Amino acid sequence: xxxxxxxFPGSNGDHDALKAIELGLKQPVEAIWYRETNxxxxxxxxxxxxxxxxxxxxxxxxxxxxxxxESVAEFAKKGGPILGMCNGFQVLTEAGMLPGALLPNGSxxxxxxxxxxxxxxxxxxxxxxxxxxxxxxxxxxxxGGRYFADPKTLARLEENxxxxxxYTDASGNRAPDANPNDSLNDIAGICNEQRxxxxxxxxxERAFDTIIGGDDGIKVLSSVLEAGIAAVAGR
Amino acid sequence: xxxxxxxxxxxxxSTNGQRRWRADVYVTLKPVVNDPQGLAVRDxxxxxxxxxxxxxRAGKYIQVWLEAERESDAEKRMTEMCDKLLAxxxxxxxxxxxxxxxxxxxx
Numbered sequence: 001x002x003x004x005x006x007x008f009p010g011s012n013g014d015h016d017a018l019k020a021i022e023l024g025l026k027q028p029v030e031a032i033w034y035r036e037t038n039x040x041x042x043x044x045x046x047x048x049x050x051x052x053x054x055x056x057x058x059x060x061x062x063x064x065x066x067x068x069x070e071s072v073a074e075f076a077k078k079g080g081p082i083l084g085m086c087n088g089f090q091v092l093t094e095a096g097m098l099p100g101a102l103l104p105n106g107s108x109x110x111x112x113x114x115x116x117x118x119x120x121x122x123x124x125x126x127x128x129x130x131x132x133x134x135x136x137x138x139x140x141x142x143x144g145g146r147y148f149a150d151p152k153t154l155a156r157l158e159e160n161x162x163x164x165x166x167y168t169d170a171s172g173n174r175a176p177d178a179n180p181n182d183s184l185n186d187i188a189g190i191c192n193e194q195r196x197x198x199x200x201x202x203x204x205e206r207a208f209d210t211i212i213g214g215d216d217g218i219k220v221l222s223s224v225l226e227a228g229i230a231a232v233a234g235r
Numbered sequence: 236x237x238x239x240x241x242x243x244x245x246x247x248x249s250t251n252g253q254r255r256w257r258a259d260v261y262v263t264l265k266p267v268v269n270d271p272q273g274l275a276v277r278d279x280x281x282x283x284x285x286x287x288x289x290x291x292r293a294g295k296y297i298q299v300w301l302e303a304e305r306e307s308d309a310e311k312r313m314t315e316m317c318d319k320l321l322a323x324x325x326x327x328x329x330x331x332x333x334x335x336x337x338x339x340x341x342x
Contacts, residue, residue, distance in 0.1 A: 057320070061323070093325075100325060103269075104271065104272065106269070107271070108271050108272060148325070149325070150267070
């Protein structure tokens with residue numbers, strides 16, 4: 001399976017993602033410059049963390065107009081699996097490819113720490129290899145990860161099972177302390193209605209080996225392989 | 236939503252019939268969106284002894300210089316720009332004033 005990692009001006013998690021796929025998954029992976037418009041030959045796309053365009057105006061607001069994003073939208077329409085991590089999640093909400101928005105953390109502090117998230121649904125390409133209810137330990141590093149959506153959108157997300165990752169404690173219990181940014185409903189990650197696009201604030205690509213503090217992230221990244229095999233088998 | 240006022244000597248009609256405008260855009264969080272920055276500023280003001288302060292909400296002020304033949308054209312274009320980029324309709328609301336610019340005015 002061929003992975004693509006998009007690099008915007010200001011991305012800083014692109015190399016983490018490239019290394020995670022190369023060393024953690026041992027799959028072919030290539031960086032995609034933000035001016036690229038041809039995504040042929042890629043089986044899935046990662047939108048990495050960082051501060052694309054300096055987070056000017058709003059995090060992700062300018063990146064959504066980068067030339068590559070039109071091709072990413074096309075890729076999504078065809079059902080291609082897309083994962084947005086941290087700034088990547090912000091870009092996807094700004095682009096309207098995922099509902100809601102990400103606001104400055106409730107604490108107004110930049111939070112760089114390990115958190116726990118519970119995987120609520122395994123029916124996305126990015127959770128296909130994880131049992132529902134599994135608690136993952138993943139790092140976060142963001143100043144603007146407070147998930148917000150209007151009450152109607154929020155209710156629809158919950159009804160449709162589009163909340164994929166939720167902040168919990170290590171045992172999978174929801175608690176105010178476990179939510180690092182005051183996200184509504186403790187939401188850490190969601191998917192679109194078609195379920196091929198997933199965005200989350202934690203960094204699975206920064207947890208691909210115990211040598212860097214944890215390897216739970218590999219479960220997220222490798223899920224797409226299982227999903228891919230299932231898709232091929234189903235053809 | 237917009238209001239026009241005039242500034243400086245109005246020799247703003249250029250040779251191509253375009254007039255110059257400055258839009259003063261105010262972007263604020265929707266009332267339903269919690270604003271921790273505003274709360275922190277409010278607490279700061281209280282700490283300075285300004286007990287009369289009830290609520291504070293923080294937003295953005297953006298100036299845009301543009302050309303348009305008529306005020307209504309400028310208003311239409313600015314509304315598009317606000318909807319597409321300057322504000323995020325999920326969390327923010329905006330308003331703007333248009334100020335006609337003299338042609339020699341520095342930007």
